[in-house]
Amino acid sequence: MRERQQFNEEEKFEKIQTYVHENADKASYYVANEIASLIKTKAKTKESVVLGLATGSTPTKVYDYLVDFHKKGLISFSNVFTFNLDEYYPMHPKSIHSYVRFMNEHLFDHIDIPKENIHIPDGTLSKEDLRDYCQAYEEKITNLGGIDLQLLGIGRTGHIGFNEPGSTETSKTRLVRLDRVTRLDAASDFFGEENVPTKAITMGVGTIMAAKRIILMAWGEGKAQVIRDSVEGEIKESVPATFLQQHQNCDFILDKASASELTRIKTPWLVTECLWQDHLIKRATIWLSKKLNKAILKLTNEDYNEYGMGNLVAEVGSAEQINLRVFNQLQATITGWPGGKPNADDSQRPERAMPYPKTSLIFSPHPDDDVISMGGTLLRLVDQGHHVHVAYQTSGNIAVFDDEVIRFLDFATEIDTSDTALKKRSNEVRSFLSKKQPGQIDTNEIQQLKGLIRKGEAMAACRYCGVKEENAHFLNLPFYETGAVKKKPYSEEDVMITYNLLNKIQPQQIFAAGDLSDPHGTHRVCLDIVFKAIEKLVMERAEWIRHCYVWLYRGAWQEWDIADMEMAVPIGPKDMSRKINAIFKHQSQKDSAMFPGNDEREFWQRAEQRNKETAEAYNALGLAEYEAVEGFVRHNFNLN
Incomplete structure (x- = not known):
């Protein structure tokens, strides 16, 4: 070396x-x-x-x-x-x-x-x-x-x-x-x-x-x-x-x-003296709690000293003071009111009590990310009377298997056996798909059919969750529409489509996918587009955007670290079942997804286990025991 x-x-x-x-x-x-x-x-x-x-x-x-x-x-x-x-x-x-x-x-x-x-x-x-x-x-x-x-x-x-x-x-x-x-x-x-x-x-x-x-x-x-x-x-x-x-x-x-x-980067206190700011204290205390398998309120001065945090104890005064400080911070992130609790003291809550009801806009990169990633929170927002909109940023068409297209065409031709034009189109599609090579790009017509399949599934999920049909927005951002895994760089057209929707709805809450581990980068691009549209609104000094909170959720691949979560929404057994049922509405992604990433489980299984593991992690830290938890991080954009 x-x-x-x-x-x-x-x-x-x-x-x-x-x-x-x-x-x-x-x-x-x-x-x-x-x-x-x-x-x-x-x-x-x-x-x-x-x-x-x-x-x-x-x-x-x-x-x-x-x-x-x-x-x-x-x-x-x-x-x-x-x-x-x-x-x-x-x-x-x-x-x-x-x-x-x-x-x-x-x-x-x-x-x-x-x-x-x-x-x-x-x-x-x-x-x-x-x-x-x-x-x-x-x-x-x-x-x-x-x-x-x-x-x-x-x-x-x-x-x-x-x-x-x-x-x-x-x-x-x-x-x-x-x-x-x-x-x-x-x-x-x-x-x-x-x-x-x-x-x-x-x-x-x-x-x-x-x-x-x-x-x-x-x-x-x-x-x-x-x-x-x-x-x-x-x-x-x-x-x-x-x-x-x-x-x-x-x-x-x-x-x-x-x-x-x-x-x-992960545990800097193990290698050098640290400048103990609030977030680092929170992260270090959670890490120590997990390391020793002890609830936060049970950590001692000796525990902190043994793992390189003696100077933290010296600065703050005692383990008990650190423990209580971090415990209260974590407890304040937990809320059953993701849209804010009306007529309640919101000084220690992640979301504001007013206005009520709020207009909440959920950006979903693919037509199922909304229910997979934050389906419990979506249901809670609807149940609590907020005006929930969902913006599906891409068509998700490349993730539909060819057999699904044939199945829907068979259904359509059986409804009207006299429609010779439809039969002809169906035969042409069948012929193309029968000769199609792995990775070969679909015709424009087949891409549209696959997009319609996913749109129909998203609409079914919205209806199940109580989202009004007119509040489901299908943006079909152009950067995605290549028919291949490789996408085009996003353009001003993608940003303007997003900007126009934001200006039309003027939400008090925005939820967007902050999951940058998406194996194809679609989530990353979709988030960049949302941020660019917001930046444009801020530069134009749109008054409504100054009062809008932006919450980032994680997708099917991983969850936020508890130390980073700023809002944790508990999901009870009944709502977890409802969330899974909403995921089931996306039938083309059920059983076997086209792009599962490195996890072979179905998306509903990943979502359920991830949410339950988050709840178990809160419980292990000494907080209340929940069935499941969905986590969010607030994005603060520069208003100057």
């Missing part, structure tokens, strides 16, 4: 130089600038640059910036050679899943790199030719003087390239079998795990380690645990990324979310 150039006490558990940026965009810009600087420096001395490149969602923004630099005349790629990490096997280069196509679309088609300088593993070779091909791939790298800078992402298994757990640190370019977790993560891109190749060609760990400079990038909470294992854990073959601890010039470039499990 190399010695640090600068040693910071707070980073003492970290065995790899790690830099944390505000977000993925800023981190990507940082990486792109380093690559551009290397290319320009080499160009001055007429030297070539050898880059090792990665694919997947992680480096795409880096490539966007490099393309932008080139278009502005800031860099030329005429002196650059590239070697990609991997490729699925077998894989035709023109396939929509091919990394050849990925690299062309994201980088190579937009820059001046000579085509003969591009090297990507060939997924069309026969198995008999693979060994010689892989050896030749290694020799090409060596003959060019080795890789100057290698870009890496990281998989949930800790794989780098397609070097799965069990890969040795001396491994070279070769054919490998993919781990099931890796294939499950790729399933959405291939429209089902059964369509994901079981093998791939990859550079070896030894090939990667031979690079002169390595940058590993990771974004999002979904990568947080494997980042901690790789940066702070022991070197072991079961987490191939840990081998990077032995590299002399390797940096991890992270956003805040992917760095959230690092000791210096």
Whole structure:
């Protein structure tokens, strides 16, 4: 392991130089600038640059910036050679899943790199030719003087390239079998795990380690645990990324979310003296309670001292004072009145008592996120007399199985057997679907039919929950409508559709999905669009927005940390059953969802368990025992 150039006490558990940026965009810009600087420096001395490149969602923004630099005349790629990490096997280069196509679309088609300088593993070779091909791939790298800078992402298994757990640190370019977790993560891109190749060609760990400079990038909470294992854990073959601890010039470039499990960020009191502000005190006390399996009010001075928080006790005065302070803060987050309790003292409540009733607008990225993520709260708002609107931001059409389309067409044609035009359309759809290849984009008509299926399910759920039909708004934001997993960047049109709805409804409450672990990024984009629309309203000094609270919920993948929750809505057994029934209305997503992420349970099972686990966590801290709890964080936007 190399010695640090600068040693910071707070980073003492970290065995790899790690830099944390505000977000993925800023981190990507940082990486792109380093690559551009290397290319320009080499160009001055007429030297070539050898880059090792990665694919997947992680480096795409880096490539966007490099393309932008080139278009502005800031860099030329005429002196650059590239070697990609991997490729699925077998894989035709023109396939929509091919990394050849990925690299062309994201980088190579937009820059001046000579085509003969591009090297990507060939997924069309026969198995008999693979060994010689892989050896030749290694020799090409060596003959060019080795890789100057290698870009890496990281998989949930800790794989780098397609070097799965069990890969040795001396491994070279070769054919490998993919781990099931890796294939499950790729399933959405291939429209089902059964369509994901079981093998791939990859550079070896030894090939990667031979690079002169390595940058590993990771974004999002979904990568947080494997980042901690790789940066702070022991070197072991079961987490191939840990081998990077032995590299002399390797940096991890992270956003805040992917760095959230690092000791210096999650539990800074274990590594350094802390500035004890309210939120950190709350987080530390909850952590200590969980660590010792003791209710908050039972923690002692000795408990705090033993786990690096003696200075907190010294500042505040005693464990009892800290405990009571945090306990009261947690208790104040719990409310059965998510729209505010009318005619009650609201000074210690998360929501205002007035006005009553409120107009509440729930943004749902897909047509089922509202009931999956906050169905109990939605029901409570309706039951308590508030004017509840739901805005379904995207059609969700790509998540509908082809069989569902045929089922609905059969129903329609049976209703009117004399409608020859409908029969003809039905036969055309059947013919297309019977020949459709995995991942092939549907026709516009089929995309519309799939969107209508999901719209009908959302309307059924709204009716069940008591939301008026005229209060269900289907925005069909354009960024989503590509027919493929990959979406377009959002545009001003998406923002204006959202802005116009907000201005029309003028809610006192907005609920939006703050779940940034969504595996396809749709939630992240939808939230950005909502924020942009709100910013526009604030800039225009719309009076109503100044009095609107924005609450963020989490989606199907995870819940907020209790330390971050600012409103916790208890859900009783009856309302949990009602919530599950509302989720059941989304029949096309029942039993087997098109995009389950890395969790194979049905969405209602995930929602029920997550809500019950939140309730159990509150109970373990010494608060009241509930059946289930939905949590929210308030977003405070700048009104100046």
